[in-house]
Amino acid sequence: MSYDKELAAATKAAALAARLCQKVQKALLQSDVHSKSDKSPVTVADYGSQVLVSFALEKELPSMAFSLVAEEDSGDLRKEEGKETLQRITELVNDTLASDGTYDVSPLTEENVLRAIDNGKSEGGSRGRHWVLDPIDGTKGFVRGDQYAIALGLLDEGKVVLGVLACPNLPLGSVNSKEPQEKVGCLFSAQVGGGTYMQSLDGSSPVKVHVSATENPEEASLFESYEAAHSSHDLSSSIAKKLGVKAPPVRIDSQAKYGALSRGDGAIYLRFPHKGYREKIWDHAAGYSVVTEAGGVVSDAAGNPLDFSKGRYLDLDTGIIVTNQKLMPSLLKAVKESLSENASAL
Numbered sequence: 001m002s003y004d005k006e007l008a009a010a011t012k013a014a015a016l017a018a019r020l021c022q023k024v025q026k027a028l029l030q031s032d033v034h035s036k037s038d039k040s041p042v043t044v045a046d047y048g049s050q051v052l053v054s055f056a057l058e059k060e061l062p063s064m065a066f067s068l069v070a071e072e073d074s075g076d077l078r079k080e081e082g083k084e085t086l087q088r089i090t091e092l093v094n095d096t097l098a099s100d101g102t103y104d105v106s107p108l109t110e111e112n113v114l115r116a117i118d119n120g121k122s123e124g125g126s127r128g129r130h131w132v133l134d135p136i137d138g139t140k141g142f143v144r145g146d147q148y149a150i151a152l153g154l155l156d157e158g159k160v161v162l163g164v165l166a167c168p169n170l171p172l173g174s175v176n177s178k179e180p181q182e183k184v185g186c187l188f189s190a191q192v193g194g195g196t197y198m199q200s201l202d203g204s205s206p207v208k209v210h211v212s213a214t215e216n217p218e219e220a221s222l223f224e225s226y227e228a229a230h231s232s233h234d235l236s237s238s239i240a241k242k243l244g245v246k247a248p249p250v251r252i253d254s255q256a257k258y259g260a261l262s263r264g265d266g267a268i269y270l271r272f273p274h275k276g277y278r279e280k281i282w283d284h285a286a287g288y289s290v291v292t293e294a295g296g297v298v299s300d301a302a303g304n305p306l307d308f309s310k311g312r313y314l315d316l317d318t319g320i321i322v323t324n325q326k327l328m329p330s331l332l333k334a335v336k337e338s339l340s341e342n343a344s345a346l
């Protein structure tokens with residue numbers, strides 16, 4: 001089955017949301033950043049991006065039954081203290097729609113904005129189709145001025161069938177390049193059986209990308225979270241040592257890691273959250289599609305495939321690991337050994 005229409009819609013939606021995010025990141029105000037009940041940050045751009053993706057998907061695919069599993073909800077914006085933030089989001093969304101010009105619509109009201117955010121409340125699951133959205137993945141990176149991604153995937157009968165990653169700050173060349181890179185802004189797109197393509201966010205023609213073909217861990221560079229709170233740097237360093245990886249780890253925020261891996265900038269991505277953390281499907285669905293269609297393999301630390309069909313969370317055994325087919329067996333072995341020796345690192 002082809003998902004061409006859905007992929008085209010997802011690409012448009014993510015690129016539109018990226019415009020809003022870029023504008024906000026350039027002039028981020030202290031008042032734009034808030035704290036959620038779990039203490040994690042959320043900004044006006046996370047909400048604005050979710051509104052635009054939800055809006056654009058409905059416009060582009062009016063006949064498709066619409067279900068969206070997305071990270072943000074409107075709870076805090078409906079409170080008295082959220083009023084000003086809601087106004088600012090509504091303004092940003094309307095400015096972006098007007099300057100983009102694709103959709104000839106009257107400005108959205110605050111109520112439209114709240115409803116568009118709440119479209120993302122779906123529980124997902126193993127039946128039918130569900131869009132899966134992280135409107136800004138890597139909010140901490142976004143706030144710091146670093147990497148982030150707008151990550152949009154589609155589930156069909158519990159399987160990820162397409163993924164789009166818009167990475168506004170990712171260089172078009174390798175993240176390992178020693179040269180300063182002026183050209184930034186990449187969009188990765190993939191559909192099941194169709195390979196992975198990268199284009200520049202400002203609209204160059206897509207080129208097919210592949211994961212690194214290296215069989216030699218000594219040559220493999222390794223990605224992990226910038227934030228040590230999101231993934232144990234100690235554990236990945238022990239795994240890297242066992243494998244013989246020579247280069248220091250490359251730390252970047254967000255699913256931009258999956259994008260960079262899909263074009264061979266590095267060969268391994270390790271993610272080991274600290275005990276008790278539950279992974280959400282929107283943190284991985286789009287990246288999973290982009291990296292697997294480029295020839296990569298994604299599994300949990302026990303070597304099991306990821307199951308996106310169980311609702312908003314991924315149930316998995318300690319951590320997520322990504323690499324190419326050749327390196328996976330030795331990586332799994334190193335992961336198992338390191339986990340048994342360093343259980344306290346999590």
Ligand SMILES: Nc1ncnc2c1ncn2[C@@H]1O[C@H](COP(=O)(O)O)[C@@H](OP(=O)(O)O)[C@H]1O
Nearest residue numbers: 136137138139140225227229230253254273277
């Ligand atoms: N304690 C924790 N352990 C692991 N992941 C966490 C975490 N707290 C937040 N996260 C997730 O890590 C994501 C960012 O990943 P990375 O470290 O690769 O940039 C966040 O996405 P958001 O930024 O969308 O909230 C969030 O879902």
Ligand SMILES: [Mg+2]
Nearest residue numbers: 040041071139
């Ligand atoms: Mg978040």
Ligand SMILES: [Mg+2]
Nearest residue numbers: 134137138283
């Ligand atoms: Mg995220």
Ligand SMILES: [Mg+2]
Nearest residue numbers: 071134136137
């Ligand atoms: Mg997010």
